[in-house]
Amino acid sequence: MPQVSMTVNGKRMAGEVEGRTLLVEFLRENLRLTGTHVGCDTSQCGACVVHVNGDSVKSCSILALAADGAEVTTIEGMAAADGALSQLQEAFRDYHGLQCGFCTPGMIMSAADLIKSNPNPTETEVREWLEGNICRCTGYQNIVKAILAAAARMRGEADPDFAAFAAE
Amino acid sequence: MYNFEYAKPDNLETAKSLMAREGAQALAGGQSLTPTMKQRLAQPELLVDITGLPELKGVARVDGGVRIGGGVRHVEVERSAEVQAAAPALAQLAGKIGDPQVRNRGTLGGSIANNDPSACYPAAVLALDGVVSTSNGRDIAAADFFQGLYETALEEGELVTAVTFKAPMRAAWMKFPQPASRFSLVGVFVAQFADGHRVAVTGASESGVFRHGDLEAALNTGGDLDSVAVSPSGLIADLHGTPEYRANLIRVQAKRGAAAMV
Numbered sequence: 001m002p003q004v005s006m007t008v009n010g011k012r013m014a015g016e017v018e019g020r021t022l023l024v025e026f027l028r029e030n031l032r033l034t035g036t037h038v039g040c041d042t043s044q045c046g047a048c049v050v051h052v053n054g055d056s057v058k059s060c061s062i063l064a065l066a067a068d069g070a071e072v073t074t075i076e077g078m079a080a081a082d083g084a085l086s087q088l089q090e091a092f093r094d095y096h097g098l099q100c101g102f103c104t105p106g107m108i109m110s111a112a113d114l115i116k117s118n119p120n121p122t123e124t125e126v127r128e129w130l131e132g133n134i135c136r137c138t139g140y141q142n143i144v145k146a147i148l149a150a151a152a153r154m155r156g157e158a159d160p161d162f163a164a165f166a167a168e
Numbered sequence: 169m170y171n172f173e174y175a176k177p178d179n180l181e182t183a184k185s186l187m188a189r190e191g192a193q194a195l196a197g198g199q200s201l202t203p204t205m206k207q208r209l210a211q212p213e214l215l216v217d218i219t220g221l222p223e224l225k226g227v228a229r230v231d232g233g234v235r236i237g238g239g240v241r242h243v244e245v246e247r248s249a250e251v252q253a254a255a256p257a258l259a260q261l262a263g264k265i266g267d268p269q270v271r272n273r274g275t276l277g278g279s280i281a282n283n284d285p286s287a288c289y290p291a292a293v294l295a296l297d298g299v300v301s302t303s304n305g306r307d308i309a310a311a312d313f314f315q316g317l318y319e320t321a322l323e324e325g326e327l328v329t330a331v332t333f334k335a336p337m338r339a340a341w342m343k344f345p346q347p348a349s350r351f352s353l354v355g356v357f358v359a360q361f362a363d364g365h366r367v368a369v370t371g372a373s374e375s376g377v378f379r380h381g382d383l384e385a386a387l388n389t390g391g392d393l394d395s396v397a398v399s400p401s402g403l404i405a406d407l408h409g410t411p412e413y414r415a416n417l418i419r420v421q422a423k424r425g426a427a428a429m430v
């Protein structure tokens with residue numbers, strides 16, 4: 001069987017896979033990193049989003065072999081080694097950006113990519129960016145707030161005033 | 169998914185010899201092919217990953233237009249300064265394909281080789297008088313390249329290496345997304361050149377992307393698009409819309425496009 005190796009959350013990982021093994025299967029089944037979820041069979045839900053060489057991608061739509069040699073970051077790699085949450089995760093907690101939590105890993109990984117390329121997104125830009133992340137619980141309001149708050153905190157600013165936002 | 173052999177060549181010559189093998193198929197961003205294979209609707213014996221081919225990369229200004237490598241990802245087209253200068257509507261089109269994760273992987277070559285009847289790029293290739301260059305050394309005019317649903321002029325094993333788009337005086341991309349899939353329910357690309365307008369329509373026809381001559385003629389003569397009869401004959405009927413609904417949307421989107429051209 002073909003060999004694959006990649007750096008996952010800073011650690012060098014290797015394993016045997018089939019040609020058809022998806023990156024998400026390698027992460028979940030070989031590496032037991034089950035924070036990355038699978039929510040659909042049609043590449044549409046975004047529960048599986050991870051970073052490959054810095055870009056957010058759907059790990060259900062990439063072969064493990066196509067990520068050979070890549071730098072991969074999953075939700076498990078977002079918190080610090082001592083368990084301290086990243087600013088995005090912290091903001092999701094503060095703003096109740098999750099209910100069941102199934103979509104959350106994908107939401108966080110997707111949002112991290114947004115803030116990297118656009119540190120000061122508007123509400124509309126956040127909503128458009130989340131086009132590929134489906135949440136069946138929250139109605140998105142608190143997810144959008146959490147992302148806007150996290151972006152503000154990363155810029156060293158106070159959380160936005162969401163009073164007007166909630167009234168919309 | 170059925171199993172297959174996987175190869176990732178690092179140059180076009182090797183890729184071509186691999187593609188010549190029985191049962192070989194190209195894999196680019198995998199944003200159409202992987203979901204299709206998961207549903208067991210495709211069964212390649214050998215997947216040739218072409219994302220490592222330098223010959224398919226790069227965006228460059230050329231005389232009167234812009235040349236985009238077949239392996240260039242949607243996100244790169246969206247953010248390319250060369251594309252934004254030559255044809256801002258083309259950069260906007262790329263930035264509205266699917267979602268950010270699809271745009272981080274999906275490629276121009278994969279999109280036009282696939283020729284999904286609702287895909288965005290084919291409309292731009294037709295409206296911007298594109299020429300498709302291939303690994304067999306052919307330069308194929310847009311009108312000859314798209315040949316109906318999922319059908320193109322590509323031969324077995326032939327790869328799209330680049331597409332050269334003409335820079336329009338003005339153009340606009342009007343996508344009316346189908347809210348579940350985010351593909352175009354109807355998408356209209358309107359472009360104005362010195363010698364006239366070109367209007368290309370995707371998402372609407374049972375035989376794939378097409379140009380609408382009557383809308384083009386009306387724009388060329390400064391006529392009112394509302395008076396153009398868009399025929400529903402041959403348009404797609406599905407649970408998202410009737411042929412009549414799509415015919416009306418074609419005119420509405422063309423009108424919006426003509427007003428929005430930059």
Ligand SMILES: Cc1cc2nc3c(=O)[nH]c(=O)nc-3n(C[C@H](O)[C@H](O)[C@H](O)COP(=O)(O)OP(=O)(O)OC[C@H]3O[C@@H](n4cnc5c(N)ncnc54)[C@H](O)[C@@H]3O)c2cc1C
Binds near residue numbers: 238
């Ligand atoms: C959730 C979702 C939403 C989407 N929304 C849209 C949308 O709104 N608009 C839109 O246009 N598309 C949309 N797409 C499709 C997306 O744009 C794909 O990226 C694109 O259609 C295929 O490009 P790819 O590089 O991923 O090709 P792949 O999936 O790797 O390949 C597709 C086909 O093309 C062949 N191929 C690939 N590259 C070449 C080449 N250079 N030469 C010859 N043959 C080649 C392959 O063999 C295969 O048959 C969406 C996809 C998803 C999953």
Ligand code: FES
Binds near residue numbers: 038049
């Ligand atoms: S599992 Fe749904 S998009 Fe990947």
Ligand code: FES
Binds near residue numbers: 097100102103137138
């Ligand atoms: S919190 Fe349940 S799916 Fe988003």
